[in-house]
Amino acid sequence: MNLARRRPQSTLLVLAATALWLIGGAAGPAALAATPGELLSNYTAQAGASASPSRGQQLFTTPHGREWSCASCHGALPTQAGKHAATGKPIGAMAPAFNPERFTDPAKTEKWFRRNCNDVMGRECTAAEKADVLSWLMTLKP
Numbered sequence: 311m312n313l314a315r316r317r318p319q320s321t322l323l324v325l326a327a328t329a330l331w332l333i334g335g336a337a338g339p340a341a342l343a344a345t346p347g348e349l350l351s352n353y354t355a356q357a358g359a360s361a362s363p364s365r366g367q368q369l370f371t372t373p374h375g376r377e378w379s380c381a382s383c384h385g386a387l388p389t390q391a392g393k394h395a396a397t398g399k400p401i402g403a404m405a406p407a408f409n410p411e412r413f414t415d416p417a418k419t420e421k422w423f424r425r426n427c428n429d430v431m432g433r434e435c436t437a438a439e440k441a442d443v444l445s446w447l448m449t450l451k452p
Contacts, residue, residue, distance in 0.1 A: 346413040356437035366446030405450035
């Protein structure tokens with residue numbers, strides 16, 4: 311196919327489709343996979359500071375001016391399944407050592423941090439807060 315004969319919009323569409331295929335098709339779902347350690351590194355880099363497991367535990371277990379804390383649904387020690395405080399829906403263990411799927415999808419992690427931080431604090435968590443919580447969860451071992 312001769313791209314020079316095509317209209318500029320068509321050429322751009324072909325290039326965009328090719329780029330999307332390369333990103334999503336060739337790299338596949340593995341490109342989205344992460345490890346809790348990689349996510350933690352990302353959050354600490356964004357925060358520009360080291361994570362603190364003790365601050366993460368405090369953030370997780372303490373209410374922040376709203377009805378719930380993270381522990382309300384996930385349990386004070388999130389090594390076992392929890393239950394949503396309002397709906398009763400089961401929630402898998404938060405600690406990565408007890409739930410190997412936890413914190414392996416960056417988009418899913420961000421989605422749940424955004425929702426849960428808003429429920430608990432009435433705002434999104436900062437990168438430092440995410441790093442603190444994740445660093446604490448990563449200290450919990452069987």
